[in-house]
Amino acid sequence: xxxxxxxxxxxxxxxxxxxxxxxxxxxxxxxxxxxxxxxxxxxxxxxxxxxxxxxxxxxxxxxxxxxxxxxxxxxxxxxxxxxxxxxxxxxxxxxxxxxxxxxxxxxxxxxxxxxxxxxxxxxxxxxxxxxxxxxxxxxxxxxxxxxxxxxxxxxxxxxxxxxxxxxxxxxxxxxxxxxxxxxxxxxxxxxxxxxxxxxxxxxxxxxxxxxxxxxxxxxxxxxxxxxxxxxxxxxxxxxxxxxxxxxxxxxxxxxxxxxxxxxxxxxxxxxxxxxxxxxxxxxxxxxxxxxxxxxxxxxxxxxxxxxxxxxxxxxxxxxxxxxxxxxxxxxxxxxxxxxxxxxxxxxxxxxxxxxxxxxxxxxxxxxxxxxxxxxxxxxxxxxxxxxxxxxxxxxxxxxxxxxxxxxxxxxxxxxxxxxxxxxxxxxxxxxxxxxxxxxxxxxxxxxxxxxxxxxxxxxxxxxxxxxxxxxxxxxxxxxxxxxxxxxxxxxxxxxxxxxxxxxxxxxxxxxxxxxxxxxxxxxxxxxxxxxxxxxxxxxxxxxxxxxxxxxxxxxxxxxxxxxxxxxxxxxxxxxxxxxxxxxxxxxxxxxxxxxxxxxxxxxxxxxxxxxxxxxxxxxxxxxxx
Amino acid sequence: xxxxxxxxxxxxxxxxxxxxxxxxxxxxxxxxxxxxxxxxxxxxxxxxxxxxxxxxxxxxxxxxxxxxxxxxxxxxxxxxxxxxxxxxxxxxxxxxxxxxxxxxxxxxxxxxxxxxxxxxxxxxxxxxxxxxxxxxxxxxxxxxxxxxxxxxxxxxxxxxxxxxxxxxxxxxxxxxxxxxxxxxxxxxxxxxxxxxxxxxxxxxxxxxxxxxxxxxxxxxxxxxxxxxxxxxxxxxxxxxxxxxxxxxxxxxxxxxxxxxxxxxxxxxxxxxxxxxxxxxxxxxxxxxxxxxxxxxxxxxxxxxxxxxxxxxxxxxxxxxxxxxxxxxx
Numbered sequence: 012x013x014x015x016x017x018x019x020x021x022x023x024x025x026x027x028x029x030x031x032x033x034x035x036x037x038x039x040x041x042x043x044x045x046x047x048x049x050x051x052x053x054x055x056x057x058x059x060x061x062x063x064x065x066x067x068x069x070x071x072x073x074x075x076x077x078x079x080x081x082x083x084x085x086x087x088x089x090x091x092x093x094x095x096x097x098x099x100x101x102x103x104x105x106x107x108x109x110x111x112x113x114x115x116x117x118x119x120x121x122x123x124x125x126x127x128x129x130x131x132x133x134x135x136x137x138x139x140x141x142x143x144x145x146x147x148x149x150x151x152x153x154x155x156x157x158x159x160x161x162x163x164x165x166x167x168x169x170x171x172x173x174x175x176x177x178x179x180x181x182x183x184x185x186x187x188x189x190x191x192x193x194x195x196x197x198x199x200x201x202x203x204x205x206x207x208x209x210x211x212x213x214x215x216x217x218x219x220x221x222x223x224x225x226x227x228x229x230x231x232x233x234x235x236x237x238x239x240x241x242x243x244x245x246x247x248x249x250x251x252x253x254x255x256x257x258x259x260x261x262x263x264x265x266x267x268x269x270x271x272x273x274x275x276x277x278x279x280x281x282x283x284x285x286x287x288x289x290x291x292x293x294x295x296x297x298x299x300x301x302x303x304x305x306x307x308x309x310x311x312x313x314x315x316x317x318x319x320x321x322x323x324x325x326x327x328x329x330x331x332x333x334x335x336x337x338x339x340x341x342x343x344x345x346x347x348x349x350x351x352x353x354x355x356x357x358x359x360x361x362x363x364x365x366x367x368x369x370x371x372x373x374x375x376x377x378x379x380x381x382x383x384x385x386x387x388x389x390x391x392x393x394x395x396x397x398x399x400x401x402x403x404x405x406x407x408x409x410x411x412x413x414x415x416x417x418x419x420x421x422x423x424x425x426x427x428x429x430x431x432x433x434x435x436x437x438x439x440x441x442x443x444x445x446x447x448x449x450x451x452x453x454x455x456x457x458x459x460x461x462x463x464x465x466x467x468x469x470x471x472x473x474x475x476x477x478x479x480x481x482x483x484x485x486x487x488x489x490x491x492x493x494x495x496x497x498x499x500x501x502x503x504x505x506x507x508x509x510x511x512x513x514x515x516x517x518x519x520x521x522x523x524x525x526x527x528x529x530x531x532x533x534x535x536x537x538x539x540x541x542x543x544x545x546x547x548x549x550x551x552x553x554x555x556x557x558x559x560x561x562x563x564x565x566x567x568x569x570x571x572x573x574x575x576x577x578x579x580x581x582x583x584x585x586x587x588x589x590x591x592x593x594x595x596x597x598x599x600x601x602x603x604x605x606x607x608x609x610x611x612x613x614x615x616x617x618x619x620x621x622x623x624x625x626x627x628x629x630x631x632x633x634x635x636x
Numbered sequence: 637x638x639x640x641x642x643x644x645x646x647x648x649x650x651x652x653x654x655x656x657x658x659x660x661x662x663x664x665x666x667x668x669x670x671x672x673x674x675x676x677x678x679x680x681x682x683x684x685x686x687x688x689x690x691x692x693x694x695x696x697x698x699x700x701x702x703x704x705x706x707x708x709x710x711x712x713x714x715x716x717x718x719x720x721x722x723x724x725x726x727x728x729x730x731x732x733x734x735x736x737x738x739x740x741x742x743x744x745x746x747x748x749x750x751x752x753x754x755x756x757x758x759x760x761x762x763x764x765x766x767x768x769x770x771x772x773x774x775x776x777x778x779x780x781x782x783x784x785x786x787x788x789x790x791x792x793x794x795x796x797x798x799x800x801x802x803x804x805x806x807x808x809x810x811x812x813x814x815x816x817x818x819x820x821x822x823x824x825x826x827x828x829x830x831x832x833x834x835x836x837x838x839x840x841x842x843x844x845x846x847x848x849x850x851x852x853x854x855x856x857x858x859x860x861x862x863x864x865x866x867x868x869x870x871x872x873x874x875x876x877x878x879x880x881x882x883x884x885x886x887x888x889x890x891x892x893x894x895x896x897x898x899x900x901x902x903x904x905x906x907x908x909x910x911x912x913x914x915x916x917x918x919x920x921x922x923x924x925x926x927x928x929x930x931x932x933x934x935x936x937x938x939x940x941x942x943x944x945x946x947x948x949x950x951x952x953x954x955x956x957x958x959x960x961x962x963x964x965x
Contacts, residue, residue: 168691487882489899557816559844
């Protein structure tokens with residue numbers, strides 16, 4: 012940036028201030044070595060070299076800019092028009108652009124420069140045309156990537172003209188990348204223009220730019236090396252400065268980033284809450300009986316989002332018995348997926364996890380000194396993701412991916428491992444399993460890939476399957492098959508299952524217990540059959556009323572939940588759900604209701620569900636709500 | 637207002653790679669009514685939607701709007717057609733130009749002769765219709781939630797004052813709560829403005845909630861068309877039956893998946909009846925059903941009230957035992 016500012020300053024001021032020392036002939040002081048009066052020495056005609064370099068800035072940069080601008084205009088027009096051409100013509104045009112790129116740019120520039128004749132105009136045209144090739148290529152590639160986006164289709168349907176389509180829809184959306192291309196182009200342009208001048212094709216005496224100074228300097232290289240090194244350094248520094256400034260300029264060009272973001276709201280402290288001792292809180296929960304597989308206590312996760320790092324899971328505690336099927340439901344941003352990632356130790360860096368996760372009695376979190384942990388996770392815990400295509404390695408055959416884990420953790424030999432893989436593929440209903448192990452993921456359908464993921468989990472003897480929206484990308488008939496598969500795994504192997512989904516009907520049919528999450532917290536924890544008679548938390552009830560289920564009368568209007576999903580950057584004071592809650596009272600906006608036991612296992616975090624007489628006292632003892 | 641499709645074929649690719657994404661689709665919709673178009677991914681429902689609005693050409697067949705033929709791509713790209721037929725897309729974060737304010741997005745599509753003041757007034761009118769406030773006008777798409785963006789996309793379609801709006805999976809990228817808001821909004825708008833809808837979705841529950849008539853697609857063909865209640869209560873085509881049984885129903889005992897196997901590659905659909913490879917009452921379940929492999933039932937749909945099956949009305953349940961996997965405790 013400093014270099015950048017200095018260059019602009021030099022280009023603006025130097026020609027006025029330093030023309031005299033830069034052009035006045037003074038034979039007496041010819042070929043002087045660098046000194047205080049002449050930091051870079053003088054040339055054969057006694058002119059100050061530093062002054063000449065500074066004065067040349069304007070012409071060098073001006074010519075380079077003009078050339079880059081010309082190149083940008085030609086290239087952008089060619090590139091974006093090519094993309095909008097119909098079918099075959101478009102392919103031909105794109106190939107032609109590719110072919111142009113194969114020409115060595117400097118030769119094209121020299122060629123055009125020679126035709127036009129030496130001088131500034133020849134240089135601008137020559138370098139401009141050279142630069143336009145890469146511009147056309149970049150523009151067409153970027154445009155191709157967005158031309159099939161829905162907003163372009165939508166604009167076409169509403170009858171927007173082709174010209175407007177380019178200027179208002181295509182170009183603004185690729186402007187950032189083009190800006191980076193532009194700064195690189197200017198940097199290139201500076202070196203190319205200097206090269207042409209150095210070769211004598213560019214700026215002609217008595218005008219001078221860095222290239223022609225370099226020519227003169229090279230002749231006197233042994234007397235005053237600074238005469239050549241000075242302009243060379245100027246060229247290099249300027250090129251670098253432009254190259255580096257690209258990102259900054261691109262950011263400044265994006266109006267989406269200018270839009271003001273609301274500052275975070277101030278969250279008042281929870282204050283001192285005094286609860287009637289009618290309901291147990293988390294701390295007083297009864298010890299779970301011996302069959303506990305997973306115990307999560309006080310789990311909190313912070314993740315870096317687009318505008319900062321925020322806590323997306325708050326103080327989540329729950330446990331899972333062996334063979335139990337647990338559903339976690341909630342809308343996007345509820346923290347359901349992040350909770351699962353944290354259990355499986357998969358929170359991406361630099362996210363942070365606090366709390367405790369005990370799996371088969373061993374602490375998983377921040378416990379790097381337990382050497383057997385990797386094997387425990389690798390053999391006892393299986394994760395099935397939403398999109399099986401992106402979670403399988405496209406470059407490895409199915410068989411290799413299936414056998415990797417047991418070869419590492421169990422030291423099984425290869426042929427035995429493959430045999431096991433085939434058995435497991437059979438078990439998940441993959442036809443012709445012997446042939447499938449030699450195929451790549453892209454050769455299988457979506458349902459098959461998901462089955463492969465499940466088979467991969469089965470290669471070990473998993474005590475727990477964590478399934479994150481495992482059927483969301485699949486069709487409804489295939490979804491039913493996958494759910495059958497989980498049901499039989501649960502029945503045959505006694506694997507516990509955590510099923511994370513936004514689909515309440517699906518979860519209600521395939522789980523024993525359900526956690527309802529909102530804004531990173533558990534708001535209700537209930538047995539599935541309790542869900543059928545209605546939740547205690549208003550959010551649970553509203554979620555149920557909002558789904559168009561086929562079991563209810565068609566004419567019955569859906570009950571939409573007013574308001575918006577919470578933003579982790581702006582946590583709501585009090586109960587996170589109160590802005591959307593039909594039952595919200597004054598205390599809901601002030602204090603967050605704790606998750607309390609209603610019965611043996613059911614937990615609810617809602618003031619309205621608390622028994623009559625629950626009160627909140629402020630620090631001085633007065634009842635506030 | 638009546639839009640009708642007759643034997644429409646949409647083909648992609650050329651030569652060896654050519655395949656028909658939609659193969660002989662006939663359907664119609666009138667003012668104030670909703671036609672639901674439902675099917676699994678790759679069945680061609682989105683191709684039909686995009687063909688109607690002229691984003692892809694049709695290979696053969698006819699598209700007729702109020703007696704005028706709009707079968708050619710040029711005709712459907714005309715202002716006359718586009719002023720009457722609009723579309724709302726699946727993902728509102730990609731269907732709105734991120735670099736345009738809401739005011740620009742809405743006024744951009746208005747007829748050229750509209751004056752500046754008139755444009756703003758009109759933008760406010762459509763914003764109010766979709767339940768957004770005036771302060772939305774100067775903001776950009778990224779400043780809204782998914783549900784609000786979808787409302788803006790609907791407002792843009794309304795700004796053209798069309799007679800028919802095609803909704804292509806408009807709620808599948810939204811959360812449950814936003815989905816309910818959008819579905820209710822669409823119903824209200826239809827009642828208020830007597831709009832015709834074609835509601836394209838893979839989600840049978842929302843199709844049932846929205847539609848007067850439902851057409852079920854499988855591998856490029858419509859296999860059954862009927863009014864919504866009849867179709868959901870007494871489905872005739874085995875595929876429709878399978879589809880309806882596969883929907884997870886809240887509170888109902890879960891049944892085993894009614895069929896096995898995945899959707900065949902839509903580029904190489906099976907011959908004869910396209911569903912025969914997976915059909916629970918077809919040739920692989922019953923040895924006497926060879927005709928399903930040889931004879932395409934497409935032509936008999938007309939005389940069978942829109943059911944393209946040789947054994948229309950036969951119940952899947954009677955042939956395949958549907959067992960309870962694990963009832964809720």
